[in-house]
Amino acid sequence: MSKGSKIVVKDYLDRDEFDLSLQSLTNSTLPVKDLAANKKGKKLDLSKNQITVLPDNFVFSMGHLVKLDLSANGLRVLPDNFGNLALLQHLDLFNNKLTVLPVGFYKLKLLKWLDVKENPLEYPVQEVVGLCRNDTECKTCALQVSDFMKKENAEQEKKKQKELELKRAKKEALKRELERLEELENEEKKRIRQEGKAKEKAKRRAEFEKKQSQEQIKEESQKCTPxxxxxxxxxxxxxxxxxxxxxxxxxxxxxxxxxxxxxxxxxxxxxxxxxxxxxxxxxxxxxxxxxxxxxxxxxxxxxxxxxxxxxxxxxxxxxxxxxxxxxxxxxxxxxxxxxxxxxxxxxxxxxx
Structure with missing residues (x-):
């Protein structure tokens, strides 16, 4: 395909497979909408292109795929929702730049074949995938990756649950602390009101006693004045x-x-x-x-x-x-x- 020309997707459809390999496709030129419009193409070959990141709408639009070949593209990461390709059975990720696989792989329950050779995968995924040197090892890789991601997801769920419980506990503790502070504040306000009432009562009593004393002095003065x-x-x-x-x-x-x-x-x-x-x-x-x-x-x-x-x-x-x-x-x-x-x-x- 020449640079700048647009692919006519239906011209690359053979039975139920789109073969778009060696088309110099990039992240922006990948014809996701046209591919999604033709539901007959349940197999998609995008190998040997220049796709480093799949477009945001790729997984949402291509949920009908059963086979996907993304080998030799230079992919650096897969979207977190990649596991939503629930009908996917065959996945080729050979010769890319992936370091991790999304935990969502555990949702790919129909996945039977997986090739992730020639990727700089980190531990422990590197050990889980195996060598994938033949068809049998690729099938084993798919099962092992699926099981590992299930466990990983369970661990993450537990971690999330613990984090939620910790957040909930912190929230409850914060709530109790706020209630305690509010109670202390109310007690302090009550004490201040009581002290104010006591001072006001003492003031009125002092004024009353002063008035009585003045009246008494006045009476005695009237008695003693010639x-x-x-x-x-x-x-x-x-x-x-x-x-x-x-x-x-x-x-x-x-x-x-x-x-x-x-x-x-x-x-x-x-x-x-x-x-x-x-x-x-x-x-x-x-x-x-x-x-x-x-x-x-x-x-x-x-x-x-x-x-x-x-x-x-x-x-x-x-x-x-x-x-x-x-x-x-x-x-x-x-x-x-x-x-x-x-x-x-x-x-x-x-x-x-």
Missing amino acids: PTIAVKHSSRSLPDLNRICLMSALVLFVVAVTLALLVKPDFGDQYVGLTTVTADVLKSVGDAFSPLVTTLNSHLLTHAPNIQKSIVSTGELLREMLEICGDTVKLGYELAIQELSQFSTYIQKTSS
């Missing part, structure tokens, strides 16, 4: 008290003068007596005020035992009142002495 009205009233009473003390001093002055006139009518000679009498009278009045202050202080202590601040404030107020009264009495006394002195001088001038 009435503002009373203090203000006492403060407003201070001017009246000053006037009262001043009035008292004036009354004492009048009393002292009257007593002096009654007891010592001679002012000129008895001025010293008047001074002494007045001092005695003022001292007597001061002594009279002292029990009154003591009684008032005792009265406040009796009726306000739990109000310390109020008592202290009241005591300070009383001391201030006494100081004012004392200053007022002293001032009144001095005024009385001055008035008395002036009055005595006036009497003496009048008498003379």
Whole structure:
């Protein structure tokens, strides 16, 4: 066949065999569709061509073949689904570059003749195929290869099964681990929620106790705080008290003068007596005020035992009142002495 020309497949059909040997066919020029269209050609000779790899659709399309000759092509590998040529009985792979045979050979249950001489097959397939020096050895080769591939397939199935079981076990272990991690996560979330609830409860309790404590302190403070009205009233009473003390001093002055006139009518000679009498009278009045202050202080202590601040404030107020009264009495006394002195001088001038 000249290069570039297309083969007319039916021209190469002799009875039930296609003879396409020595046609310089390659992987791409192999007329698979035309060969598959004619089901009469159950035998196919493709020997001494340039086919290194069978096309993808070859096995699928040529399932009706019973004899196939691929010798002297330079084939490097056979497709994995080669065993789907289930009707194949005679197979010639002489003088190629095959290193292995597909495990699918175990499906070739009708295979009775096989020649794989002159191929760089690897161990252990090399020992299984034998020498294939004659027709008998080629028949033996077919049986031995078929049995070997059955065992090989069984081993691969076991290996696959173990791998599946291992994957399944890993998957189950991973699932259990994920479930364990999820359970731990749920427990952690639950613990965090419980801690949050406990903290919130403790916070509310602390706020409640703080509120109660504040209310209690407020109540106690209200009990212990002195009435503002009373203090203000006492403060407003201070001017009246000053006037009262001043009035008292004036009354004492009048009393002292009257007593002096009654007891010592001679002012000129008895001025010293008047001074002494007045001092005695003022001292007597001061002594009279002292029990009154003591009684008032005792009265406040009796009726306000739990109000310390109020008592202290009241005591300070009383001391201030006494100081004012004392200053007022002293001032009144001095005024009385001055008035008395002036009055005595006036009497003496009048008498003379």
